[in-house]
Amino acid sequence: MLSDSLKKEIRANYELITQALPQFKARKAQNYLVAEIAKVLAGHYDKSRRILVAEAGTGIGKSLAYILAGLPVALRSNKKLVISTATVTLQEQLITKDLPFFLRHSDFKFTFTLAKGRQRYCCEHKLLKQQDDEAQQAALFTEKPQAGDKALLDRLRNAYLDGKWTGDQDSWPTPIPHRVWQQIVSDKYSCKKALANHRQCPFHRARDNINKADVIVVNHALLLADLELGGGVILPEPDACFYVLDEAHHLPKISRDFSNASVNIKTSQEWLKKIKQVSTHVNRVVHRQTTITPGLTMLDSANEMVNDLKSIELYFRNNPVEYNKSNQHRFAMGEVPDGIVNALINLKEETKKCLSAVNKLSNITSEELKDANIKLSDAEPILIETGVFIQRLENLAALWKMLLKDRSETQAPIAAWVNNENEGFTLCASPLEVGGLLEYMLWSQAxxxxxxxxxxxxxxxxxxxxxxxxxxxxxxxxxxKLTSPFDYPAIKLIVAKMNNEPTESGFDNELVDNIAQRIEEKEANLVLFASYWQMKLVAEKLRRKFPNALFVQGETSRTKMIEAHKKRCDQGLTSILFGTGSLSEGLDLPGHYLTNLMITKLPFAVPDSPVEEAHAEWITSKGGNPFMQITIPEASKKLIQSCGRLIRKETDTGKITLLDKRVITKRYGKSLIDSLPPFALTIEK
Structure with a gap:
């Protein structure tokens, strides 16, 4: 329960924080959000399941609310506050602005850090030994070294030794090429804290900071990576954490993308044939009888896997399937062809054996190193090499497991498909629904x-x-659900008079004419399109009329495009942004930077990816309607996000024009309009 003293502490710090904010306006919705977050985390509603799903409209001040409520409850409960985001922009805001502000202006005494994956850090031992053995350095390059690579490594090494660089890839002033970074990157197989030479490696120091910090900022992908490993590997244990998942609407898709797997049949055969070198290296360095059995098992299993992969490759060559424009063929209801099932069953078993054997060889090498029976310089290449093969084998195992998963009447099947491209056949699989995974990994554990x-x-x-x-x-x-404090009725939402629906042949020409007529001179305009080709078509037609005012997404970087747009707006000139769906979210153009928003089509996603097609197929097989169950809810969410580009602050004004008459001609249109904020609706006649 939320104690009186904790309530008093939150109220007192609310006063301190808000007094330090210039032009702060007290909002009931924000106060309510603070109270509900604190109550849920304190177990006021349910002590065993402390979960709150909160939709808080733009302008309420979510980050202030969850830090103000979550931090004191976490500190009193001896828990970590883990704030996870979907975008780098929000991470940077939290780390460089919000959390430092709280630390300066509140009574809370806390530490915070940004958690990153291991591969964002260099390994100190690898970095420092680069100069000592140039021949080994050259041999380790996975890509051919280029002029200047050695000089860059020297600069990195010297900056690190001088204390001017922390070993964090993102803190180096210029991008470090992948071929260079791969030579010094931390990996979990050779860069182990148990080894004396690695205890001061940047990743382990960062991991120590995570353990000590009260607040940890992370992204959704890294959070999922830690949870998949069982939790407590990169981040603290889930039961020791209060999680705030900001931008939570991204979580299901990120979870699904994170859980997919793919295997290129040809490439896998090639690297499996090279696995013999692991046995050779181990036998040359480690002189223990215990390496013989796993070494033989590894080679036997690898040979079996190559044969099974060849049979799958032969099957697809002899039994050509119908591919789409993307050279993909999806297997209906996730059922792979009978002709490859036996090979997949064998692959699942042999991959398990091979993975176990490589792990044993890696562990034996580590034990010999700890016992000082072998030198670090001899052991490290083996640990790195076995680590690469372990990662590849784990990916194979994940795919075979998904492809051979038992089917259930109540659970969604997987999406399974094959790509046929220049490098040959690639088998792919992805879960359709990740709710069960999130329940198992997060909801029930946190x-x-x-x-x-x-x-x-x-x-x-x-x-x-x-x-x-x-x-x-x-x-x-x-x-x-908390509504935004903005004055939405002051914003016009116009449904344009259109003769054609977007599916009709005359729509494109009508769209060009309508947009041209509706551009506001000496104002800031944003036109959101449903497809690139349509955006380019309209841009070609309008560029003569607006030669200097038109900025089209994709023709330059997003940053440069926005800068140029703002510059014209500041000069009182006409400026027009053309963008697709990616500009309908996360684009912040307050005040005079946007006053005229046009949305060309309802944001219906065409189920053209194998995962989306499979999901629609499964819903149909259960007697459902994928258009109503997936497409309409997704369109509702995206339409709200698109309209949200116009009003970012309470003083913002302007109008929104929807150039798709289906919102008034189709049965589903009313529900889409009703789900929007209460704009002043005008339907042109």
């Missing part, structure tokens, strides 16, 4: 979770997000 975003509902309901995230009705999860 001390508490706050999920927040400006768009978590679709069609005014949390149901779609619940299904995606694996949250159930009456499972103890709390839900909260």
């Amino acid at each position: 001390a508490g979770v706050i999920l927040c975003s400006a768009t978590l509902t679709s069609l005014n309901s949390f149901d779609y997000f619940k299904r995606q995230a694996g949250l159930k009705d009456n499972d103890g999860t709390q839900y909260l």
